[in-house]
Amino acid sequence: MENGLVIPTDEGTPQGGPLSPLLSNIMLDDLDKELERRGHSFVRYADDCNIYVKTERAGQRVLESVKSFLTKKLKLKVNEKKSAVGRPQERKFLGFSFTWGKELKRRIAPAALKRFKTKVRELTGRNRSIHQTVKELAKYLTGWRGYFGFSQTPSVLQDLESWIRRRLRSIIWRQWKRGKTRYKELRQRGIPHYQGAVAAGAPKGPWRMARHGTVQRAFPNAYFDSLGLPRLVVRNA
Numbered sequence: 001m002e003n004g005l006v007i008p009t010d011e012g013t014p015q016g017g018p019l020s021p022l023l024s025n026i027m028l029d030d031l032d033k034e035l036e037r038r039g040h041s042f043v044r045y046a047d048d049c050n051i052y053v054k055t056e057r058a059g060q061r062v063l064e065s066v067k068s069f070l071t072k073k074l075k076l077k078v079n080e081k082k083s084a085v086g087r088p089q090e091r092k093f094l095g096f097s098f099t100w101g102k103e104l105k106r107r108i109a110p111a112a113l114k115r116f117k118t119k120v121r122e123l124t125g126r127n128r129s130i131h132q133t134v135k136e137l138a139k140y141l142t143g144w145r146g147y148f149g150f151s152q153t154p155s156v157l158q159d160l161e162s163w164i165r166r167r168l169r170s171i172i173w174r175q176w177k178r179g180k181t182r183y184k185e186l187r188q189r190g191i192p193h194y195q196g197a198v199a200a201g202a203p204k205g206p207w208r209m210a211r212h213g214t215v216q217r218a219f220p221n222a223y224f225d226s227l228g229l230p231r232l233v234v235r236n237a
Helices: 019-027 029-038 056-073 110-123 130-148 154-176 179-188 193-200 213-218 221-226
Strands: 041-045 048-052 096-098 106-108
Touching (some): 019 029, 029 056, 048 056, 106 110, 110 154, 130 154, 154 179, 154 213, 154 221, 179 193, 179 213, 193 213
Antiparallel strands (some): 096 106
């Protein structure tokens, strides 16, 4: 699509198509061999590549030499906007980055976390039953966990789990609407009369009430487990 108009494609491959990574591997095999010959530590997936050196000065030198290799020998065009020198913690690769400190750990890149929350908001923003919402959400979370569960910062995943459950509790609270309905539903879930009455009459909005102790007791983590909501942190048996 160019200038808002769809035009025929007579060269290249569709973006995101299965053929693109294969062709990238064929074209960049010479780059891999060149980096190995130079003794560089690097990682590459299709046309996305990170090269690790000891200093920023070395990084600048390697960047220029690799760009020259790609453009002059392989006749490829380098994306200048995405090519840069930076600390591993400041760069990302396939949705991952590294933590700061002496012991480097794989972490989910901020941009990937932002996309995750945007998608979850989309899936939980529709007016449907909590069972249907969890069913559709589970599909996305299972796939996302299969990829990003590789991270070494479980506290981030635990925070995301808590955030998701809070969204689901706020959905339930919003759907109940009336104070009488809220009181009745809370009582049916074992909440004592006084605590149920206080929570049902609270003037707070659904998002704030989702953190209310009474609402959390009415819908503990085990409740969402029973609905089939996947945990993001894989716990060993």
